[in-house]
Amino acid sequence: MRRMTARPANAHQARLLRLLRDGGPRSRAELGDRVDLSRSKLAVEVDRLLETGLVVADGLAASRGGRRSHNIRLAPQLRFLGVDIGATSIDVAVTNPELEILGHLNQPMDVREGPVAVFDQVLAMVAKLRDSGVAEGFDGAGIGVPGPVRFPEGIPVAPPIMPGWDGFPAREALSQELGCPVMVDNDVNLMAMGEMQAGVARSVRDFFCVKIGTGIGCGVVVGGDVHHGTTGSAGDIGHIQVEPEGRQCACGNRGCLEAYFGGAALARDAEEAARDGRSPELARLLEANGRLGAADIAVAASAGDGTSLDLIREGGARVGQVIAGLVSFFNPGLVVIGGGVTGLGHTLLASIRTQVYRQSLPLATGNLPIVLGELGQVAGVTGAARLTSDHLFSPA
Amino acid sequence: MRRMTARPANAHQARLLRLLRDGGPRSRAELGDRVDLSRSKLAVEVDRLLETGLVVADGLAASRGGRRSHNIRLAPQLRFLGVDIGATSIDVAVTNPELEILGHLNQPMDVREGPVAVFDQVLAMVAKLRDSGVAEGFDGAGIGVPGPVRFPEGIPVAPPIMPGWDGFPAREALSQELGCPVMVDNDVNLMAMGEMQAGVARSVRDFFCVKIGTGIGCGVVVGGDVHHGTTGSAGDIGHIQVEPEGRQCACGNRGCLEAYFGGAALARDAEEAARDGRSPELARLLEANGRLGAADIAVAASAGDGTSLDLIREGGARVGQVIAGLVSFFNPGLVVIGGGVTGLGHTLLASIRTQVYRQSLPLATGNLPIVLGELGQVAGVTGAARLTSDHLFSPA
DNA sequence: ACCCTTTGTCCACTGGCGGGAAAAAGTCGT
DNA sequence: ACGACTTTTTCCCGCCAGTGGACAAAGGGT
Incomplete structure (x- = not known):
């Protein structure tokens, strides 16, 4: 069961392995186009990688008009x-x-x-x-x-x-x-x-990724690397205050973003609306399932339930308010929205976008895509x- | 007048130059303790730097008990x-x-x-x-x-x-x-x-630096490097909204931080208080100078003027509110406050700290110093x- | 068929680098 | 004051990695 996988011996080898990972199999020559190594050096490093078993040669590469070459690929049994x-x-x-x-x-x-x-x-x-x-x-x-x-x-x-x-x-x-x-x-x-x-942020080096699930968090990428912060808690934006003296939050403070949006708060608001009689649609779903979640609100909203749409819009505005501040601070090249509530889809996205584009300065938002994550689960x-x-x- | 200064030829030389810049003159041997180079290699690189004129030998180094060695220092005529x-x-x-x-x-x-x-x-x-x-x-x-x-x-x-x-x-x-x-x-x-x-952030790699002058901005340092953002506008926190539907701001939006605090807003509030008769102290200063600035408020506050103290406290709370959010997002190891209003000193700092420590989670603030910049002007x-x-x- | 291109392989040369040894110039104990 | 020991610098030799050119292999195009 134990498996001692070899590791690259130097930065060149590491570079080659990542190229093969992200770009798929290629010939030695194509690798050579991508890295700044002499042909001899490249051959040596590839040979060593072949020896360690991290990569293997297989099949012929697409011809570019000269001597045929074999493809190099990562060892296919790697898992x-x-x-x-x-x-x-x-x-x-x-x-x-x-x-x-x-x-x-x-x-x-x-x-x-x-x-x-x-x-x-x-x-x-x-x-x-x-x-x-x-x-x-x-x-x-x-x-x-x-x-x-x-x-x-x-x-x-x-x-x-x-x-x-x-x-x-x-x-x-x-x-x-x-x-x-x-x-x-x-x-x-x-x-x-x-x-x-593998998703929307390919080739973007500075961005952040807001995940709205049960809680709300945010992954921060700077220069292609995840920023962890001093104690590892960077991106913990669920407890940013959006309403002075607002709702009581589980964390002990008042008016946190998570107290207004995110799985738990959303479910609570929806159930309240169902019981209040404000939303017959939600009441029906509550009856059917015993409780409500983001998915139910999505269903109700797409059925045209006004209360659900309002919940999404208001939540999106709150998230957007926070994101707008972070965009001013961080000036990302992209903002990705993901997590369980992506089912709320374009209503949510539109609401977030409106808020961000209204609140941040044009220089920061001018060319700022705000998109849903591509990869979902x-x-x-x-x-x-x-x-x-x-x-x-x-x-x- | 034109001056073609030599540049280091490789990363080793660059490293040595920065060591000499930040640590002052040292002997070859002391340099050797700091960089991972063989004696020969070090000697070669230092010799080359001497040839280019970027560094010079001068005087004897403090003895460590053996053959005396000469100090190496950056060429003293560099400016x-x-x-x-x-x-x-x-x-x-x-x-x-x-x-x-x-x-x-x-x-x-x-x-x-x-x-x-x-x-x-x-x-x-x-x-x-x-x-x-x-x-x-x-x-x-x-x-x-x-x-x-x-x-x-x-x-x-x-x-x-x-x-x-x-x-x-x-x-x-x-x-x-x-x-x-x-x-x-x-x-x-x-x-x-x-x-x-040369200031408080020596040896801190992740921090940000809030400058409160005429406007409000923020320098973001990640891993020892300044983060510029995608369009160069990272740190532009003056127009983060702190009050929905709040004061009109010069940028066209409402409720921006800068509309409440920062040189311009502060001066306006102070002059208003002076004319209202709420603060005799400020009125006196306004009479004397023709207008009011952060310095005047500092004077009034240290003379015990309640209105000025309130202005500082309220502004500090607003800045603190924004900083609290950014701390949650970024999880820095230090927050530096600088700019023209540092004259407001500890009243301001205390107010900011209160707000940040109250609003952010303990993990992010637990060991987070919030300090005034050391270098001032x-x-x-x-x-x-x-x-x-x-x-x-x-x-x- | 012939020529050109692309790719892979080999090899000799160079230059960088590590580390030993010795020289230089101190400190410290007796 | 002298010798033993340390620290630092300098010199030098040998190793070896990497470069780049030459050459071979194996295609495509005309």
Whole structure:
């Protein structure tokens, strides 16, 4: 089970591996066009990578009109594991070396049941994926948890919605179980990495990624790297105040963004509207399901329910208000909206956009796309796989 | 007048030059302790630097008990020029290679008079400094302007308070006049670099620096580098909304931070209080000076004037409210407050701190110092000198 | 067929770099 | 005051990685 995957010996090799990961198989010559190495040097480094087994030669490359050349590709049996632990569910996926998803499972689970129960569940899901034949062992795993993480160590710190996780040595524990290197980060940061790897943020170097799920968080990318902050809590925007002396929030303060928008607040508002009789549509859904969530509001809204539309618009305006401030501060090249509420779709997006474009200065917003994430449920696991592959594909 | 200063040939040399700049003269052996180079390699690189004239040998180093060694220092005749163009005044300073200020001039000047007039004034001040004998020519110059700058090109873009500067090729123009390389950046970014070079932010890698002068801006430092953002407008926090449907702001929106605090708003509020009869103290000062500024409010406040204290407290709370949000987002290791209103001192700081510590989560604020800048008026010019020296001390 | 292009391989030369040894010039103990 | 020991600088040799050119292999186009 344990698998000691080789690591590149130098920055050149690391560069080549990432090129092959992100651009797919190519010939030596095409690699040479991309890196600034002499032909001899390139040949030497590729040969060494072939020796370690990290890459293999296969098939002929498309001809460019001269001597035929063989393609070089990452060893096809490499497997990365991506785990995304959300507040209320777990995603686990296996990818090939190019970070394409080969198998994906999702299971509801409350993170508050604690690290032991959650990790048992994760391991069961991993076993199931393994049984399905997509992987035998893993060369690296990335885990996203819904709270701040002391980054290099991979240890959650003071996570508000994850009692029992504080200081839990997640990285160590899982590394033992899986027999491969493990990287841990905040789930929102991984979503950002996912969108950077395979989603809307490809080739954008400065952006942030707002995830609106049960809570609200934000992954910050500076110069292509995730910004963790001094204590690993960067992007924790759910408790920014949007209303002085506003609603009581679970964190103890008043008027936090999360007290107005995000899964929990939205559900509460919707249920209130259902019981008040303000929205017959929502009342009907509440009757049917026993409780309401973002998905129900989406349904009601698309059925033309005014109350639901108002809830989305008001929430979007609140989020937009916060984003507008952050855009002024950070001047990103892109803002990505993701998470459970993306089902609210264009109503939400329009509302956010209106607010941001109205409140920020033209220089910062002039050419600023605000878009929904492309990857949906696989953003987190893709980012997790990318995190661990970045680690594996860096000089030892 | 034109001066072609040599540049380091590789990253090792650049590293050595910066070590000598920031740590002062040292012997070869002490340099060897700091960089990971073999003795031979180090000797070769130092010899080359000696040949180019960027460094010189002088005097004996403090003995560590063996063969005596000579100190290596940056060529003492190197001179950097730092120019800080504020909204209402210009600072010009000349530094030695260690970025210590040898001569400093300050002149009031309204930036709205346009780039030509301002640059004439700058050149006059430079000439005066040159006449005073601190420098003959310059090896590099850094300029700070009070508005967004397209960074590598050194061109102001759409500066709200600087009509006539949009697109003005500041870098080119000044480079012609001074006969040396010129770097241009936002004045707030330079203040941040200054505090990082010689002030409170030494050895802090992630922080931001809020400058409250006529306007309000913020320099953002990530991993030791200034973050410019996609269009160069990162840190433009003066127009973050702090009050929905609040006061009309000059930018066209309502409720901007700058409409409540910062030099202009503060002066207006103070004059209003003076005329209302709410503050006899301020009325007296208004009578005496014809108008009021931050300094007058500081005087009144320290004389115990309640209205002035309230103004400071309320403004501090508003700034604190914005900073609290940014702290949650960015999770810095330090927040520096600088600019013209630092005269308001501890009343202001206390008010900001209260607000930030109350509104942000403990994980982000737990160990977060919020302090006044150390460098005051020389922060900008020091940062400007650092900017240009960083440029000069990087591989060609 | 012939020529040109592209790709892969080989090899000799160069220059950088590490580290040993010795020389230079101190400190410190006796 | 002298010798032993340290620290620093300088010199020098050998290793080896990387460069770039030559050459071979294997196509395409005319």
